[in-house]
Amino acid sequence: MSAPLGALTGYGWPTxxxxxxxxxxxxxxxxxxxxxxxxxLYLMIFSHVLSSRVAVFGGQVSYAAFLxxxxxxxxxxxNSFANTSxxxxxxxxxxxxxxxxxxxxxxxxxxxxxxxxxxxxxxxVGLGVLLVxxxxxxxxxxxxxxxxxxxxxxxxxxxxxxMGVVGGIWADKFDQLAAFQNFIIxxxxxxSGVFYSIHSLPPVWQAASHFNPFFYxxxxxxxxxxxxxxxxxxxxxxxxxxxxxxxVGVTLNLLARGWKLRx
Amino acid sequence: MTPAVDxxxxxxxxxxxxxxxxxxxxxxxxxxxxxxxxxxxxKTTLISILAGLTRADRGSVRILGHDVVADYxxxxxxxxxxxxxxxxxxxxxxxxTLRIQSGYFGIRDNDDWIxxxxxxxxxxxxxxxxxxxxxxxxxxxxxxxxxxxxxxPLIVLDEPTAGVDVELRxxxxxxxxxLNTDGHTIILTTHYLEEAEALCGxxxxxxxxxxxxxxxxxxxxxxxxxxxxxxxxxxVPAAWQPRVLRExxxxxxxxxxxxxxxxxxxxxxxxxxIRIDELALTETDLEHAFVRIMADxxxx
Numbered sequence: 001m002s003a004p005l006g007a008l009t010g011y012g013w014p015t016x017x018x019x020x021x022x023x024x025x026x027x028x029x030x031x032x033x034x035x036x037x038x039x040x041l042y043l044m045i046f047s048h049v050l051s052s053r054v055a056v057f058g059g060q061v062s063y064a065a066f067l068x069x070x071x072x073x074x075x076x077x078x079n080s081f082a083n084t085s086x087x088x089x090x091x092x093x094x095x096x097x098x099x100x101x102x103x104x105x106x107x108x109x110x111x112x113x114x115x116x117x118x119x120x121x122x123x124x125v126g127l128g129v130l131l132v133x134x135x136x137x138x139x140x141x142x143x144x145x146x147x148x149x150x151x152x153x154x155x156x157x158x159x160x161x162x163m164g165v166v167g168g169i170w171a172d173k174f175d176q177l178a179a180f181q182n183f184i185i186x187x188x189x190x191x192s193g194v195f196y197s198i199h200s201l202p203p204v205w206q207a208a209s210h211f212n213p214f215f216y217x218x219x220x221x222x223x224x225x226x227x228x229x230x231x232x233x234x235x236x237x238x239x240x241x242x243x244x245x246x247x248v249g250v251t252l253n254l255l256a257r258g259w260k261l262r263x
Numbered sequence: 264m265t266p267a268v269d270x271x272x273x274x275x276x277x278x279x280x281x282x283x284x285x286x287x288x289x290x291x292x293x294x295x296x297x298x299x300x301x302x303x304x305x306k307t308t309l310i311s312i313l314a315g316l317t318r319a320d321r322g323s324v325r326i327l328g329h330d331v332v333a334d335y336x337x338x339x340x341x342x343x344x345x346x347x348x349x350x351x352x353x354x355x356x357x358x359x360t361l362r363i364q365s366g367y368f369g370i371r372d373n374d375d376w377i378x379x380x381x382x383x384x385x386x387x388x389x390x391x392x393x394x395x396x397x398x399x400x401x402x403x404x405x406x407x408x409x410x411x412x413x414x415x416p417l418i419v420l421d422e423p424t425a426g427v428d429v430e431l432r433x434x435x436x437x438x439x440x441x442l443n444t445d446g447h448t449i450i451l452t453t454h455y456l457e458e459a460e461a462l463c464g465x466x467x468x469x470x471x472x473x474x475x476x477x478x479x480x481x482x483x484x485x486x487x488x489x490x491x492x493x494x495x496x497x498x499v500p501a502a503w504q505p506r507v508l509r510e511x512x513x514x515x516x517x518x519x520x521x522x523x524x525x526x527x528x529x530x531x532x533x534x535x536x537i538r539i540d541e542l543a544l545t546e547t548d549l550e551h552a553f554v555r556i557m558a559d560x561x562x563x
Contacts, residue, residue: 016366018363104337262318
């Protein structure tokens, strides 16, 4: 019955990617539809309450239009993080992560599968948010720099998916992961300029925003829509790009060492 | 011939506890090998290192000549592990679970073998059922199936029959026996010692992270070939106290070497006017050998 080794030389990570895609697709009401609805509610409430009080980019862009790229990116980021982190912690706590640890998957393959699936979910939710919110500000569809939109969406989802890998592996219980999400990810997202331009902030908070990498993700993403940004887009790209490279490098190193996975 | 498993000087410490304190073990290809020991003896740590789930502090493990750390990609293709815990992925059906597990090993289009596994594990009718809908015994059998999807030459079963009813246990063992007959090396840990006695050709007993006995099952039984007498008595004559293997209330198990010794024991009880309420005599089985080896202070 034994198969010769030559018959078994295929790679396993595409199957792990497929399994991860299937995992969120099987509960797509929860993983895709629900965050789209949440973003839509944010838009309806915030644009209704604040549109007459907030002027952004010197009045060149309506508040609803300004808000949409922010909400799209926020959804991309939060769902990318949620996918990797929730999948890993569930697998750890239920014990079925062993099925992934026993086969000969490389650390790079393991990483690629989890992160690509999370990026797919983040980008699917982001696209969904964009489509359902366009009705409120159709001018958003006239993308000034589409390549920047795609580039920042990819980088943002990559970064948060990677952070989700680290968070999911680090946390030993759901409570710890919730703390990671609620005390790090959510504040950094909400204070990154999703709902406002940092020029509307007091100088201290403006300065503080420059230390928030999420701010550059959203500002660069928004530049792709309007050709307008709070900081030069190349600076955003450089900061986000370096952050991504360092984070991916550290994460791959952790996986190669079997950090908290292979004791 | 390259050993199926070659373990040398394997040590692993968790805090102040030596889970493994220098284990040397060699399993030949095609063996049905038993790994026995009380809870905490180091069996699961040993299996985890074998499977690449745990890293050793010292020593090496080779599977068919491939180091489980340096050459892990080949080593992990050569081993199939049935874990002790009853774990499953609630998102998938039985067939999806087995297909996905095949894919992790780079094997696509594995349905013919999956169908055969399902048949042998009596799971064909439940192939499309979600894992959550299965009974404990069925989930256990799916775990066995997952360990076999890539046709590994070495199969490690960590207490695979826990929670499986008698009938299914028999069919499971028939299947595992067939795999062994087909040339697969089997390593088994179990708490059902009669199971190990019936199946395993050779047995290693672990205690506190060390191998305290390693021999063929036949030799182990022969080494402790003797009688065990179970008495319900108020006390045992002082001279016979060292022969007491176990005590539970008025019940005492004494190890004897010959039937003549039984006569001497009964005479001693009569001399001391000790009334026997109950008496039972059994010949040594693996459980008795196990109890005596574990009770041996030299083995501590």
